[in-house]
Amino acid sequence: MRYLQDRIFSFLICAFTALSFVSLLFVIYFIVREAMPLFSEVSPGEFIFGDRWMPIGYTGEPSFGIFNFIAATAAVSFLAIIIALFISIGAASFLCLCTGEGTREGIYSVIDLLAGIPSVVYGFIGIVVLLRIFFRVGVHTGSCVLAASILLSIMLLPVLISSCCESMLRARDEYLLPIKALGVSEWYGLATVIIPASWKNILLAVIPAVGRAMGETMAVMMVIGNANLFPSLLGKSETIPAVIALEMGTAVSGSTHYHALYGAGLVLMVMLFVINTAISILRRRLSRI
Amino acid sequence: MNNALTIEKLSVSYDNKEALKDISLKIPEHRITAVIGPSGCGKSTFLKCLNGQIMEENARVSGKVTLSGTDISKLKPSDLRRKVGLVFQTPAPFPMSIYKNMTYAPRYYGINDREELKRTVTEKLKLTGLYDEVKDELKKSAVKLSGGQKQRLCIARALTVDPEVLLLDEPCSALDIKSTSVIEELLLRLKETYTIVIVTHNLGQAARISDMTAFINDGRLVEFGETGSIFKAPEMEETKDFITGSFG
Amino acid sequence: MRHLSKLVKLWAFLGIGITLGTVAFIFLFIFYEGASVISPSFILESPSGAILGTEGGIFPAIIGSLFFTGTAVAMSAPAAVAAAAYITFFCKNDRMKVVLHSVINTISGIPSIVLGLFAYSFLVKSLGLGRCILSSGTALAVMILPFIEIRAEKAFGELSEEMIRSSDALGCSRTYMFLKIALPSCKRELISAVILGGCYAMGATPPLIFTGAVAYASVPESIFEPAMALPMHLYLLVAQGATSMDTAYGTAFVMLALILILTIIARALGGFRK
Numbered sequence: 001m002r003y004l005q006d007r008i009f010s011f012l013i014c015a016f017t018a019l020s021f022v023s024l025l026f027v028i029y030f031i032v033r034e035a036m037p038l039f040s041e042v043s044p045g046e047f048i049f050g051d052r053w054m055p056i057g058y059t060g061e062p063s064f065g066i067f068n069f070i071a072a073t074a075a076v077s078f079l080a081i082i083i084a085l086f087i088s089i090g091a092a093s094f095l096c097l098c099t100g101e102g103t104r105e106g107i108y109s110v111i112d113l114l115a116g117i118p119s120v121v122y123g124f125i126g127i128v129v130l131l132r133i134f135f136r137v138g139v140h141t142g143s144c145v146l147a148a149s150i151l152l153s154i155m156l157l158p159v160l161i162s163s164c165c166e167s168m169l170r171a172r173d174e175y176l177l178p179i180k181a182l183g184v185s186e187w188y189g190l191a192t193v194i195i196p197a198s199w200k201n202i203l204l205a206v207i208p209a210v211g212r213a214m215g216e217t218m219a220v221m222m223v224i225g226n227a228n229l230f231p232s233l234l235g236k237s238e239t240i241p242a243v244i245a246l247e248m249g250t251a252v253s254g255s256t257h258y259h260a261l262y263g264a265g266l267v268l269m270v271m272l273f274v275i276n277t278a279i280s281i282l283r284r285r286l287s288r289i
Numbered sequence: 290m291n292n293a294l295t296i297e298k299l300s301v302s303y304d305n306k307e308a309l310k311d312i313s314l315k316i317p318e319h320r321i322t323a324v325i326g327p328s329g330c331g332k333s334t335f336l337k338c339l340n341g342q343i344m345e346e347n348a349r350v351s352g353k354v355t356l357s358g359t360d361i362s363k364l365k366p367s368d369l370r371r372k373v374g375l376v377f378q379t380p381a382p383f384p385m386s387i388y389k390n391m392t393y394a395p396r397y398y399g400i401n402d403r404e405e406l407k408r409t410v411t412e413k414l415k416l417t418g419l420y421d422e423v424k425d426e427l428k429k430s431a432v433k434l435s436g437g438q439k440q441r442l443c444i445a446r447a448l449t450v451d452p453e454v455l456l457l458d459e460p461c462s463a464l465d466i467k468s469t470s471v472i473e474e475l476l477l478r479l480k481e482t483y484t485i486v487i488v489t490h491n492l493g494q495a496a497r498i499s500d501m502t503a504f505i506n507d508g509r510l511v512e513f514g515e516t517g518s519i520f521k522a523p524e525m526e527e528t529k530d531f532i533t534g535s536f537g
Numbered sequence: 538m539r540h541l542s543k544l545v546k547l548w549a550f551l552g553i554g555i556t557l558g559t560v561a562f563i564f565l566f567i568f569y570e571g572a573s574v575i576s577p578s579f580i581l582e583s584p585s586g587a588i589l590g591t592e593g594g595i596f597p598a599i600i601g602s603l604f605f606t607g608t609a610v611a612m613s614a615p616a617a618v619a620a621a622a623y624i625t626f627f628c629k630n631d632r633m634k635v636v637l638h639s640v641i642n643t644i645s646g647i648p649s650i651v652l653g654l655f656a657y658s659f660l661v662k663s664l665g666l667g668r669c670i671l672s673s674g675t676a677l678a679v680m681i682l683p684f685i686e687i688r689a690e691k692a693f694g695e696l697s698e699e700m701i702r703s704s705d706a707l708g709c710s711r712t713y714m715f716l717k718i719a720l721p722s723c724k725r726e727l728i729s730a731v732i733l734g735g736c737y738a739m740g741a742t743p744p745l746i747f748t749g750a751v752a753y754a755s756v757p758e759s760i761f762e763p764a765m766a767l768p769m770h771l772y773l774l775v776a777q778g779a780t781s782m783d784t785a786y787g788t789a790f791v792m793l794a795l796i797l798i799l800t801i802i803a804r805a806l807g808g809f810r811k
Contacts, residue, residue: 001712002399002594009712013627016619019638020686023616023679024644030658033653074752083578093545107553109804113560116733116800118740120768120788123562124775128782154559171748187549188541215648218772241650242744248654253662262658265651272646345629370708377706384722393717394707408573442559443703450707 034262072237077213080152092164115158123222123264143225163205167198169235217241293318293484299352323499340373374447378459380439382431417445437468457487562791571790601764608674609738621689643681650743653678670760673749681734688730729807742768
């Protein structure tokens, strides 16, 4: 009796666990299935490196090239990471040297509130605050790549601060006493020893955030202006998730346009997969050294 | 004197590294057998063989262990565990009340009668001397007990399934001197009902409480015999070195 | 030398200042601007007005969001907790654990917009469910699966190894151990993880856009019909421009308040960061 119950329960656990596999397989299958028809009409090279996105042929031939979207996705994420890293290392330095365990936990949980804010709210605040500032400064309509990056960088702060802080705390515990014993100010020690010592770990912890940044839809879409242009700091552009979110509603199911949007989704997924794989290889390499 | 456990030509290896080599000995009933040896000599692996835990690890095991006449590899794991109890180094009470800790295993084996459960709890707690200390607060969380009480609770809990043999893996190394001596007295009382095998690196403890002592070094059984003779007149030079503290 | 010290110190104060300042600004800004819009009728009425949403309330969107979130959590929580339990207690094969971990990591790396594409192709089209709460809920469920799994696994992982081995030593099965020890002692953390997962799902827009969330619908009665959702509603109000800004602030207020309250409950249950 007991034995039977155990078997049934273990089986249930396995079955539910299998759902994770199944859902991953299903996602990949359906994205690939819907993307494939595209490539019978547009070659992958043309799709990835073409910069004309003309889903419906109002003026001339329809054309499907997502190069600018790819570039914008990469540019916005990269810039966001740089900004976020700058703020995070500063904040982590503060948390390392100026706070005790208790205060730090308190500040952490305040910062964590940022992670709970929905991205559409970030987009909303971006429009009513950031874009107005950019507009006043002279950017046409205010929408631009930089605005999107700033917004995105704020969204990345909770993850980045906690991983920066974690590696810096480890370095601090190792080096701070010797630094103080030399009579050097702790801030000087932080800049010359602790930050350089934790640099590698910070970088490794940070790169996964690229993935999150590249997949972000709402906040970026609401402030980037959504024009098919090659990204420039104060110019409009459009990312892959934004294209999908904006055009999926109007694309006729089964049309080339529809398949092209799945194609764009597939490209995004492959980009993220490549990045994640590269990181895990890199991490294994570095941890071996 | 009957033998509770007979171990014949027992060898264990992990990833082609031998942890135990060709061990044969007979563990007598109603006696305390101490297993001593330097750290990493295979003492804990030896215990794992006796309650079958070794079968769940990636280890190659050869040889035979018989428990009162039955080859233990023929027993179902849960039946073997009922007959051979095991207590760990760090006391690990379950995060529930003392009473529930004690009824955890009996309920698993299908005992649901309240009176019977209560009787078991009282009996085993009395056996470990814990009953008088906690009888009024059986509903209290076991996590709140002191270290020594926790360990006695774990011993009592191991007894709730009425094992024939009780294995203890350094049961006192996480405890202070006073709790240690309480547990030692307890073990001396328990040997009237159970066969006890205790792994310890406290040689004094082995000398104080055990009847038989096995000295394992580097995976080999170096010497096995009456505790008195092992400590006073060891036959092997190696044993003598260990006992007089030349190594380990 | 001196300058470097000062520079770093400035950097540190700037960093923490910007961070905490941003947190404070976002919440105060939304609560300040939104507070004047909030009234019982805003919360309890349907949207109305010549341009939808300029007048009236957001009741169907609140209920709709609860439906989306509830569906996602109901589908995701059992799978996530089971996967965590399997990895921690039941799986004896190390290679299997590695595979499972990388599956879960990969899922967590899928952008939510792609999950929307998946749900559209699979549920809306192939299964013929059409745009409905269940279609979106499935996409959301996949999205929060790794989120809950990671937290559940962490909770299970904190149980002491010796305790689990003690249960084994008594001959009890892992199933019995899981039901009698692991689940009861991790109950709070698990509930907390599920609530946080719910918050995450409640705020997500991309998986809903073309799979089940619509600009206007009455309060849903089943999961087989489309519904309004708070984040989608907010997006549409903002996209309409200046005319519906007031209600946009109100909607943002309600969302933030809901998520803040749920987060606080979850934190109180799960204990603050350990």
